[in-house]
Amino acid sequence: MNLQGPVQLAARALLGQRLVRGGVTLRITEVEAYGGTEDSASHARHGRTARNAPMWGPPGRAYLYFCYGMHWMLNVVTGPDGSSSAVLIRGAEVVAGLDTVLARRKAVKATPLLCAGPGKVAQALGLDRSFDGHDLLAPGGLELRPGSAPRIILAGPRLGIGFATTEDQAHPWRFADGESGAVLQKKALSQI
Numbered sequence: 001m002n003l004q005g006p007v008q009l010a011a012r013a014l015l016g017q018r019l020v021r022g023g024v025t026l027r028i029t030e031v032e033a034y035g036g037t038e039d040s041a042s043h044a045r046h047g048r049t050a051r052n053a054p055m056w057g058p059p060g061r062a063y064l065y066f067c068y069g070m071h072w073m074l075n076v077v078t079g080p081d082g083s084s085s086a087v088l089i090r091g092a093e094v095v096a097g098l099d100t101v102l103a104r105r106k107a108v109k110a111t112p113l114l115c116a117g118p119g120k121v122a123q124a125l126g127l128d129r130s131f132d133g134h135d136l137l138a139p140g141g142l143e144l145r146p147g148s149a150p151r152i153i154l155a156g157p158r159l160g161i162g163f164a165t166t167e168d169q170a171h172p173w174r175f176a177d178g179e180s181g182a183v184l185q186k187k188a189l190s191q192i
Contacts, residue, residue: 023100
């Protein structure tokens with residue numbers, strides 16, 4: 001998987017890959033690409049800060065941020081070192097460690113939407129600020145491992161970026177596995 005190319009290609013390449021931590025394995029089903037300082041929807045739009053410093057590289061690092069004072073959100077840093085592009089992991093399917101995921105999510109049973117949503121993904125993996133800047137390509141902790149690419153890829157506009165320019169809001173930079181049930185608002189996406 002190439003994380004050093006353009007963020008849109010890296011985002012598509014992340015679909016089907018696996019996130020592994022402490023007996024839990026998730027298969028990535030939905031992502032959103034954020035293109036650095038030129039993307040008004042990106043956390044990097046105002047330049048480098050203490051909060052977004054991991055976005056600046058190198059590729060393969062985790063960028064975590066706390067959203068609305070409630071949820072951690074996991075991003076995979078992509079592009080050349082210093083480019084500040086990242087891919088938000090929006091959804092996943094549980095491959096292993098279901099009992100742990102159910103306990104962390106305080107859920108009674110597995111459903112297709114158990115890990116559909118970026119806050120749910122981080123919660124299922126038990127992530128917090130300590131994983132911000134973590135090397136996902138190195139063994140130990142939280143790892144990004146090879147998986148299998150989806151047969152059908154869907155694309156559409158990113159969600160929750162009303163503050164971005166109209167042009168950036170229209171980018172079809174949300175990508176999803178067209179055969180997965182772990183995708184939010186699937187009807188708003190089109191096959192590519």
